[in-house]
Amino acid sequence: MVAVAELTLVQEPAKPLKLDLGAGKSKKGPDWTSVDVRKFDGVDVVADLTQPWPWPDGSVAEVHASHVLEHFEAKERFHFMNELYRVLTPGSQAHIVTPHWGSCRAYGDLTHKWPPVAEMFWYYLSREWRAVNAPHTDAEWNQDGLRCNFAVTWGYTLNPDVAVRDAKFQQFAQQYFKEAMQDMVATLIKT
DSSP: OOOOOOOOOOOOOOOOEEEEETOTTOOOOTTSEEEESSOOTTOSEEOOTTSOOSSOTTOEEEEEEESOGGGSOHHHHHHHHHHHHHHEEEEEEEEEEEEOTTSGGGTSSTTOOSSOOOHHHHHTTOHHHHHHHOGGGBTTTOTTSBOOOEEEEEEEEEOHHHHTSOHHHHHHHHHHOTTSEEEEEEEEEEO
16 A cells, blocks of 8 residues: 655745835845835835824734834824734834934934934833833823833944044033044843
C-alpha cells in the first residue's frame, strides 16, 4: 500500500503594516505604506491625519513620522497622538522626528504651527505623568484631551559642526548654543 501525501496550502502570514506618515515624495522603503495629505508620486494612501484615521484599532506594527507633527496645531497634535495610540498594536513603536525648537528649522517653514514641539510635549504622552502633573489635558477631564499612553524616549540630531566635537563640548553646546540641536528624535512605545 502506497501512502498518499495530502497537499496542504500554506498561506504566508500578512506582512505587518508599517506606516510612513507624511511621507511626501520620500517613501521610507518598500515594506512601508506611505501616507500623505497630497497624492505625490509614491504615496500609497492619501489621508488627512487631522481626521479619524482609516486603519482599524491595533492594526499597525510600526510608524515613522518625520517632520510631520510640527504642521499640526495643538489640538490636532492631541488627535494625532490619540489616533496613533489607537492604531498601534500593544508594545509597538512610533518614531517621530521634529525640528528642535531652538533651531531655525522650527521657524523657517511658514507652514509649521505654533507652538514648536518642545521636550515637555513628550511627557504629556504618559497617562501616569498626566494624572499627576497635567490632568487638564487628559481625556478623562477634557473631551478633546489625550487618551494615549506611551513610554517615550528622545534625543537629538546635532548640527554637523557640533557632532564632530567631543562629548563635553556637545553637552555645553546643547545647553547654550542656538542651532546646536537640529531635530528631536522620539521613540514612542504603546503601553
